[in-house]
Amino acid sequence: MSKRARKTDTLSSAQLSFFDIIQARFQSAQAQPAPGSYNISARLREMLTQALKECPFSRYEAAAKMSELLGVEVTKAQLDSWTAESKEYHRFPAEYLAAFCKVTGSYEVLRLIAELVSCYVVESEEALLAEIGRIDRARRELARKEKAIREFLAQMSSKKA
Numbered sequence: 001m002s003k004r005a006r007k008t009d010t011l012s013s014a015q016l017s018f019f020d021i022i023q024a025r026f027q028s029a030q031a032q033p034a035p036g037s038y039n040i041s042a043r044l045r046e047m048l049t050q051a052l053k054e055c056p057f058s059r060y061e062a063a064a065k066m067s068e069l070l071g072v073e074v075t076k077a078q079l080d081s082w083t084a085e086s087k088e089y090h091r092f093p094a095e096y097l098a099a100f101c102k103v104t105g106s107y108e109v110l111r112l113i114a115e116l117v118s119c120y121v122v123e124s125e126e127a128l129l130a131e132i133g134r135i136d137r138a139r140r141e142l143a144r145k146e147k148a149i150r151e152f153l154a155q156m157s158s159k160k161a
Helices: 003-009 018-030 041-054 059-070 076-083 094-104 108-116 124-160
Strands: none
Touching: 041 076, 041 094, 041 108, 059 076, 059 094, 094 108
8 A cells, every 4th residue: 555545544533624624724815925925935845855755656766757747857866956955946847746746646735836825626536526515506506496486386376366
């Protein structure tokens, strides 16, 4: 079993629901961002480092797989420079993010960026469950409208008689 699968298998009742997360982010989004709060350089490096540690591939293998997906050579040395605190001016290219996420199986960097703009990253199964919820809400709204129309028709019929 991969490290990623083990992490998701240990869900607890203390885990926040979508509602809890959205409510907390909505409340924090109401406040003005603090100056410099969007400078995520250190957090980004930490998240990239953590994703590579939890990845089932070595940095050499991860670089090779990213290279294959991107059609551009990515080296272990580049991965090292993007994650090293000492390489302050070596920035991880945003156009490599999708390949990085695919190779490492980690979406935490995407979540960080989405959080800053009050958006959410939802993985496949969660997205389908959210779509079912949207369909259910639409079904309830249609049922409510149907009921109102039927009641109105009944009122119309009783007034004709």
